[in-house]
Amino acid sequence: MSSTLELGAPAPDFELPGAGGETVRLKDFAGKTVVLYFYPKDDTSGCTKEAIEFNRLKGAFAAVGAEIVGVSPDSAASHDKFRAKHGLDLALAADESKAMLEAYGVWAQKSMYGRKYMGVERTTVLIGPDGRIARVWDKVKVAGHAEEVLAAAKALHV
Template identity: 60%
Template sequence: MSELKPGDKAPDFTLPADGDRQVSLRELQGKSVVLYFYPKDDTPGCTKEAIGFSEAIDEFDAAGAVVIGVSKDTVAKHDKFRDKHDLKVMLASDESGEVVEAYGAWVEKNMYGRTYMGIERCTYLINSDGVIQQVWRKVRVKGHVEAVLEAVKAS
Protein backbone atom coordinates (compact mmCIF):
# COMPACT_ATOMS: atom_id res chain seq x y z
CA MET A 1 0.00 0.00 0.00
CA SER A 2 1.33 3.43 -0.87
CA GLU A 3 1.98 5.96 1.85
CA LEU A 4 -0.69 8.59 2.45
CA LYS A 5 0.39 12.13 1.72
CA PRO A 6 -1.09 15.64 1.63
CA GLY A 7 -3.78 15.88 -1.03
CA ASP A 8 -4.92 12.26 -0.58
CA LYS A 9 -8.45 11.48 0.57
CA ALA A 10 -8.27 10.33 4.21
CA PRO A 11 -9.44 6.73 4.66
CA ASP A 12 -12.86 6.72 6.33
CA PHE A 13 -13.30 4.87 9.62
CA THR A 14 -15.76 4.24 12.41
CA LEU A 15 -14.25 3.22 15.73
CA PRO A 16 -15.42 2.75 19.30
CA ALA A 17 -14.04 5.47 21.60
CA ASP A 18 -13.67 6.20 25.29
CA GLY A 19 -16.75 7.15 27.27
CA ASP A 20 -18.90 4.64 25.39
CA ARG A 21 -18.82 6.75 22.21
CA GLN A 22 -18.24 6.03 18.55
CA VAL A 23 -16.29 8.21 16.18
CA SER A 24 -16.59 8.26 12.41
CA LEU A 25 -14.56 10.41 10.04
CA ARG A 26 -17.58 10.79 7.76
CA GLU A 27 -19.59 12.33 10.61
CA LEU A 28 -16.84 14.89 11.25
CA GLN A 29 -17.08 16.35 7.74
CA GLY A 30 -17.02 20.14 7.97
CA LYS A 31 -14.43 20.13 10.76
CA SER A 32 -10.67 19.74 10.71
CA VAL A 33 -9.52 16.49 12.30
CA VAL A 34 -6.21 15.91 14.04
CA LEU A 35 -5.80 12.13 13.96
CA TYR A 36 -2.82 10.94 15.93
CA PHE A 37 -1.64 7.36 16.26
CA TYR A 38 0.28 6.27 19.32
CA PRO A 39 1.70 2.93 20.50
CA LYS A 40 0.15 2.33 23.92
CA ASP A 41 -1.93 3.87 26.70
CA ASP A 42 -0.13 4.96 29.84
CA THR A 43 3.45 4.69 28.57
CA PRO A 44 5.70 7.74 29.11
CA GLY A 45 5.77 9.20 25.57
CA CYS A 46 2.13 8.44 24.85
CA THR A 47 1.03 9.95 28.16
CA LYS A 48 3.04 13.12 27.50
CA GLU A 49 1.55 13.43 24.02
CA ALA A 50 -2.05 12.88 25.20
CA ILE A 51 -1.61 15.39 28.04
CA GLY A 52 -0.09 17.89 25.58
CA PHE A 53 -3.05 17.62 23.21
CA SER A 54 -5.46 17.77 26.18
CA GLU A 55 -3.85 20.96 27.54
CA ALA A 56 -4.29 22.62 24.13
CA ILE A 57 -7.81 21.25 23.49
CA ASP A 58 -9.51 24.64 23.91
CA GLU A 59 -7.24 26.12 21.24
CA PHE A 60 -7.96 23.21 18.88
CA ASP A 61 -11.70 23.67 19.56
CA ALA A 62 -11.45 27.39 18.85
CA ALA A 63 -9.71 26.60 15.54
CA GLY A 64 -12.54 24.19 14.64
CA ALA A 65 -10.50 21.01 14.99
CA VAL A 66 -11.35 17.70 16.63
CA VAL A 67 -8.43 15.78 18.17
CA ILE A 68 -8.57 11.97 18.15
CA GLY A 69 -5.89 9.64 19.49
CA VAL A 70 -5.85 6.09 18.10
CA SER A 71 -4.13 2.98 19.42
CA LYS A 72 -4.92 -0.74 19.50
CA ASP A 73 -5.76 -0.57 23.21
CA THR A 74 -9.30 -1.50 24.28
CA VAL A 75 -11.94 1.11 25.11
CA ALA A 76 -11.73 -0.01 28.77
CA LYS A 77 -7.98 0.77 28.79
CA HIS A 78 -8.69 4.12 27.11
CA ASP A 79 -11.24 4.97 29.82
CA LYS A 80 -8.70 4.19 32.56
CA PHE A 81 -5.97 6.17 30.77
CA ARG A 82 -8.33 9.15 30.28
CA ASP A 83 -9.46 9.15 33.91
CA LYS A 84 -5.98 8.67 35.36
CA HIS A 85 -4.53 11.67 33.47
CA ASP A 86 -7.70 13.78 33.09
CA LEU A 87 -7.40 13.65 29.30
CA LYS A 88 -9.65 15.85 27.16
CA VAL A 89 -8.98 14.25 23.77
CA MET A 90 -11.11 11.50 22.30
CA LEU A 91 -9.35 8.13 22.38
CA ALA A 92 -10.44 5.67 19.69
CA SER A 93 -9.82 1.94 19.91
CA ASP A 94 -8.60 0.10 16.81
CA GLU A 95 -8.16 -3.41 18.21
CA SER A 96 -8.28 -5.00 14.75
CA GLY A 97 -5.59 -2.62 13.49
CA GLU A 98 -7.50 -1.90 10.26
CA VAL A 99 -7.39 1.90 10.64
CA VAL A 100 -3.79 1.82 11.89
CA GLU A 101 -2.89 -0.12 8.71
CA ALA A 102 -4.98 2.10 6.41
CA TYR A 103 -3.02 5.13 7.60
CA GLY A 104 0.34 3.36 7.32
CA ALA A 105 1.01 3.58 11.06
CA TRP A 106 1.64 -0.18 11.49
CA VAL A 107 5.38 -0.44 10.83
CA GLU A 108 8.40 -2.56 11.51
CA LYS A 109 10.19 -1.24 14.57
CA ASN A 110 13.57 -2.00 16.00
CA MET A 111 14.50 -1.82 19.66
CA TYR A 112 17.65 -3.21 21.25
CA GLY A 113 18.36 -5.18 18.07
CA ARG A 114 14.92 -6.82 18.14
CA THR A 115 12.62 -6.28 15.17
CA TYR A 116 8.86 -6.27 15.70
CA MET A 117 5.67 -4.71 14.32
CA GLY A 118 4.12 -1.79 16.16
CA ILE A 119 2.39 1.56 15.84
CA GLU A 120 4.56 4.41 14.65
CA ARG A 121 3.79 7.68 16.41
CA CYS A 122 2.37 9.79 13.59
CA THR A 123 -0.24 12.51 13.11
CA TYR A 124 -2.53 13.44 10.23
CA LEU A 125 -4.23 16.79 9.78
CA ILE A 126 -7.40 16.18 7.77
CA ASN A 127 -9.29 19.19 6.41
CA SER A 128 -13.06 19.74 6.54
CA ASP A 129 -13.46 17.99 3.15
CA GLY A 130 -11.77 14.80 4.37
CA VAL A 131 -8.50 15.46 2.55
CA ILE A 132 -5.13 15.01 4.25
CA GLN A 133 -3.48 18.40 4.63
CA GLN A 134 -0.34 17.52 6.54
CA VAL A 135 1.43 14.40 7.80
CA TRP A 136 3.94 14.07 10.63
CA ARG A 137 5.80 10.73 10.69
CA LYS A 138 8.12 9.37 13.40
CA VAL A 139 6.88 12.06 15.78
CA ARG A 140 8.99 13.29 18.67
CA VAL A 141 6.63 14.39 21.44
CA LYS A 142 8.47 17.58 22.43
CA GLY A 143 7.07 20.53 20.45
CA HIS A 144 4.70 18.33 18.41
CA VAL A 145 1.39 19.62 19.78
CA GLU A 146 2.51 23.20 19.10
CA ALA A 147 3.50 22.34 15.52
CA VAL A 148 0.14 20.66 14.87
CA LEU A 149 -1.80 23.55 16.44
CA GLU A 150 0.10 26.02 14.26
CA ALA A 151 -0.79 23.99 11.14
CA VAL A 152 -4.47 23.84 12.20
CA LYS A 153 -4.58 27.61 12.70
CA ALA A 154 -2.90 28.18 9.32
CA SER A 155 -5.35 25.93 7.47
Protein backbone atom coordinates (compact mmCIF):
# COMPACT_ATOMS: atom_id res chain seq x y z
CA MET A 1 0.00 0.00 0.00
CA SER A 2 1.14 3.53 -0.57
CA SER A 3 1.07 4.08 3.18
CA THR A 4 4.73 3.07 2.84
CA LEU A 5 5.31 6.62 1.55
CA GLU A 6 6.11 8.94 4.42
CA LEU A 7 4.89 12.52 4.35
CA GLY A 8 7.89 14.82 4.05
CA ALA A 9 10.14 12.07 2.62
CA PRO A 10 11.79 12.57 -0.77
CA ALA A 11 9.62 11.22 -3.59
CA PRO A 12 11.10 8.09 -5.20
CA ASP A 13 12.88 9.07 -8.41
CA PHE A 14 11.65 7.73 -11.74
CA GLU A 15 12.25 7.87 -15.48
CA LEU A 16 9.61 6.23 -17.67
CA PRO A 17 8.56 6.18 -21.31
CA GLY A 18 5.45 8.25 -21.91
CA ALA A 19 2.73 8.86 -24.45
CA GLY A 20 3.80 10.76 -27.55
CA GLY A 21 7.35 9.41 -27.37
CA GLU A 22 8.09 11.53 -24.30
CA THR A 23 10.31 10.47 -21.42
CA VAL A 24 8.75 11.34 -18.07
CA ARG A 25 11.31 12.03 -15.31
CA LEU A 26 10.72 13.30 -11.79
CA LYS A 27 13.81 15.57 -12.06
CA ASP A 28 12.20 17.42 -14.99
CA PHE A 29 9.57 18.77 -12.57
CA ALA A 30 12.07 20.22 -10.07
CA GLY A 31 10.60 23.28 -8.36
CA LYS A 32 7.04 22.38 -9.39
CA THR A 33 4.23 20.63 -7.60
CA VAL A 34 3.58 17.21 -9.16
CA VAL A 35 0.31 15.30 -9.06
CA LEU A 36 1.13 11.63 -9.67
CA TYR A 37 -2.02 9.66 -10.12
CA PHE A 38 -1.73 5.91 -10.39
CA TYR A 39 -4.47 4.06 -12.22
CA PRO A 40 -5.02 0.40 -13.17
CA LYS A 41 -5.71 0.41 -16.91
CA ASP A 42 -6.18 2.69 -19.92
CA ASP A 43 -9.68 3.03 -21.32
CA THR A 44 -11.60 1.36 -18.49
CA SER A 45 -14.58 3.25 -17.09
CA GLY A 46 -13.13 4.50 -13.77
CA CYS A 47 -9.72 5.26 -15.23
CA THR A 48 -11.25 7.15 -18.15
CA LYS A 49 -13.43 9.25 -15.82
CA GLU A 50 -10.42 10.05 -13.63
CA ALA A 51 -8.25 11.06 -16.62
CA ILE A 52 -11.01 13.24 -18.07
CA GLU A 53 -11.49 15.00 -14.70
CA PHE A 54 -7.77 15.72 -14.27
CA ASN A 55 -7.59 16.84 -17.92
CA ARG A 56 -10.57 19.19 -17.42
CA LEU A 57 -8.79 20.86 -14.50
CA LYS A 58 -5.32 20.94 -16.11
CA GLY A 59 -5.42 24.74 -16.54
CA ALA A 60 -6.34 25.26 -12.88
CA PHE A 61 -3.49 22.97 -11.81
CA ALA A 62 -1.07 24.84 -14.10
CA ALA A 63 -2.20 28.15 -12.56
CA VAL A 64 -0.84 26.95 -9.19
CA GLY A 65 2.37 25.55 -10.68
CA ALA A 66 1.26 21.91 -10.63
CA GLU A 67 1.94 19.29 -13.31
CA ILE A 68 -0.24 16.17 -13.66
CA VAL A 69 1.23 12.77 -14.52
CA GLY A 70 -0.87 9.62 -14.87
CA VAL A 71 0.97 6.31 -14.38
CA SER A 72 -0.17 2.79 -15.19
CA PRO A 73 1.47 -0.48 -16.24
CA ASP A 74 0.07 -0.06 -19.78
CA SER A 75 2.48 0.50 -22.68
CA ALA A 76 3.28 3.92 -24.15
CA ALA A 77 1.43 2.82 -27.31
CA SER A 78 -1.67 2.10 -25.22
CA HIS A 79 -1.33 5.55 -23.62
CA ASP A 80 -1.15 7.13 -27.10
CA LYS A 81 -4.45 5.50 -28.09
CA PHE A 82 -6.05 6.43 -24.75
CA ARG A 83 -5.02 10.10 -25.08
CA ALA A 84 -6.20 10.30 -28.70
CA LYS A 85 -9.54 8.59 -28.04
CA HIS A 86 -10.46 10.89 -25.14
CA GLY A 87 -8.70 14.12 -26.21
CA LEU A 88 -6.40 14.06 -23.20
CA ASP A 89 -3.55 16.54 -22.83
CA LEU A 90 -1.91 14.91 -19.81
CA ALA A 91 1.48 13.31 -19.39
CA LEU A 92 0.91 9.55 -19.17
CA ALA A 93 3.84 7.39 -18.09
CA ALA A 94 4.17 3.67 -18.84
CA ASP A 95 5.61 1.47 -16.11
CA GLU A 96 5.48 -1.95 -17.75
CA SER A 97 8.28 -3.22 -15.43
CA LYS A 98 6.23 -2.05 -12.43
CA ALA A 99 9.44 -0.90 -10.67
CA MET A 100 8.13 2.63 -10.12
CA LEU A 101 4.68 1.34 -9.09
CA GLU A 102 6.43 -0.83 -6.48
CA ALA A 103 8.65 2.07 -5.33
CA TYR A 104 5.52 4.11 -4.64
CA GLY A 105 3.80 1.14 -2.96
CA VAL A 106 0.82 1.04 -5.32
CA TRP A 107 1.44 -2.38 -6.94
CA ALA A 108 -0.58 -4.50 -4.53
CA GLN A 109 -2.52 -7.69 -4.13
CA LYS A 110 -6.16 -7.09 -4.96
CA SER A 111 -9.21 -9.30 -4.83
CA MET A 112 -12.26 -9.46 -7.07
CA TYR A 113 -14.98 -12.10 -6.83
CA GLY A 114 -12.76 -14.09 -4.48
CA ARG A 115 -9.85 -14.18 -6.94
CA LYS A 116 -6.59 -12.64 -5.78
CA TYR A 117 -4.31 -10.91 -8.28
CA MET A 118 -1.67 -8.17 -8.46
CA GLY A 119 -2.72 -4.76 -9.72
CA VAL A 120 -2.52 -1.01 -9.26
CA GLU A 121 -4.21 0.37 -6.16
CA ARG A 122 -5.77 3.62 -7.39
CA THR A 123 -3.67 6.19 -5.52
CA THR A 124 -2.67 9.83 -5.93
CA VAL A 125 0.57 11.31 -4.58
CA LEU A 126 1.11 15.05 -4.31
CA ILE A 127 4.78 15.98 -4.48
CA GLY A 128 5.72 19.47 -3.35
CA PRO A 129 8.07 21.82 -5.21
CA ASP A 130 10.83 20.61 -2.86
CA GLY A 131 10.51 17.05 -4.24
CA ARG A 132 8.99 15.72 -1.04
CA ILE A 133 5.75 13.81 -0.46
CA ALA A 134 3.13 16.38 0.57
CA ARG A 135 -0.01 14.21 0.56
CA VAL A 136 -1.16 10.69 -0.36
CA TRP A 137 -4.66 9.57 -1.25
CA ASP A 138 -5.11 5.78 -0.96
CA LYS A 139 -7.89 3.73 -2.53
CA VAL A 140 -9.17 6.73 -4.47
CA LYS A 141 -12.83 7.08 -5.37
CA VAL A 142 -12.96 8.93 -8.69
CA ALA A 143 -15.96 11.21 -8.11
CA GLY A 144 -14.74 14.63 -6.90
CA HIS A 145 -11.15 13.42 -6.49
CA ALA A 146 -9.48 15.77 -9.01
CA GLU A 147 -11.09 18.78 -7.28
CA GLU A 148 -9.85 17.58 -3.88
CA VAL A 149 -6.30 17.20 -5.24
CA LEU A 150 -6.52 20.67 -6.83
CA ALA A 151 -7.49 22.18 -3.46
CA ALA A 152 -4.44 20.51 -1.85
CA ALA A 153 -2.16 21.74 -4.69
CA LYS A 154 -3.51 25.27 -4.21
CA ALA A 155 -2.71 25.07 -0.49
CA LEU A 156 0.92 24.19 -1.33
CA HIS A 157 1.12 27.15 -3.74
CA VAL A 158 0.25 29.81 -1.16
